[in-house]
Amino acid sequence: GQSLEQPSEVTAVEGAIVQINCTYQTSGFYGLSWYQQHDGGAPTFLSYNALDGLEETGRFSSFLSRSDSYGYLLLQELQMKDSASYFCAVRALNTGGFKTIFGAGTRLFVKA
Amino acid sequence: DTGVSQNPRHKITKRGQNVTFRCDPISEHNRLYWYRQTLGQGPEFLTYFQNEAQLEKSRLLSDRFSAERPKGSFSTLEIQRTEQGDSAMYLCASSWEQGGQETQYFGPGTRLLVL
Numbered sequence: 001g002q003s004l005e006q007p008s009e010v011t012a013v014e015g016a017i018v019q020i021n022c023t024y025q026t027s028g029f030y031g032l033s034w035y036q037q038h039d040g041g042a043p044t045f046l047s048y049n050a051l052d053g054l055e056e057t058g059r060f061s062s063f064l065s066r067s068d069s070y071g072y073l074l075l076q077e078l079q080m081k082d083s084a085s086y087f088c089a090v091r092a093l094n095t096g097g098f099k100t101i102f103g104a105g106t107r108l109f110v111k112a
Numbered sequence: 113d114t115g116v117s118q119n120p121r122h123k124i125t126k127r128g129q130n131v132t133f134r135c136d137p138i139s140e141h142n143r144l145y146w147y148r149q150t151l152g153q154g155p156e157f158l159t160y161f162q163n164e165a166q167l168e169k170s171r172l173l174s175d176r177f178s179a180e181r182p183k184g185s186f187s188t189l190e191i192q193r194t195e196q197g198d199s200a201m202y203l204c205a206s207s208w209e210q211g212g213q214e215t216q217y218f219g220p221g222t223r224l225l226v227l
Contacts, residue, residue, distance in 0.1 A: 042218035087154045097167030102154030
């Protein structure tokens with residue numbers, strides 16, 4: 001089967017750095033994405049890793065280790081508006097085509 | 113607005129009724145996904161189209177659920193004989209692939225309440 005694990009909640013202070021980890025088990029692994037979702041809103045794309053290493057986009061960075069089936073999202077210079085749910089999502093190639101499996105999400109609380 | 117749109121935004125129905133939702137993807141995107149999301153959970157994959165072909169369907173999807181994407185443009189998701197457990201947010205996303213990377217753009221969702 002396919003499964004992802006990520007912490008349910010993380011709390012950090014404004015200006016700090018926070019890391020949200022994601023471990024996965026899947027066959028046909030193709031890549032790992034991260035999405036942000038504010039309450040009442042739709043998920044929005046943050047980053048995608050297909051190869052090992054770090055991808056940086058502004059204050060957000062994402063890391064992947066395919067051999068460890070592990071990735072993380074790093075948020076720097078935290079702002080209050082970063083309070084949201086963050087989902088890791090595995091893209092897997094099955095016999096019929098691609099499937100995207102989302103984790104249960106990590107709720108990030110940013111405190112002043 | 114050139115983003116993904118979904119209609120209706122809210123639907124309240126009685127158990128046993130059929131409902132149909134529509135998704136209009138970003139025009140140049142050839143892939144379209146349907147997800148279901150309940151409170152405190154991540155989006156749960158339901159099905160996926162590449163152009164008009166339905167390539168993957170979750171085993172979680174019962175026979176009461178059907179999706180179509182005629183002509184590879186908009187898509188509809190129909191739920192027959194709704195049950196209270198079908199109450200959820202139904203999300204549609206469209207995407208295209210560039211340089212090996214796929215970015216999914218989500219619509220605002222249709223919130224279904226089955227009484």
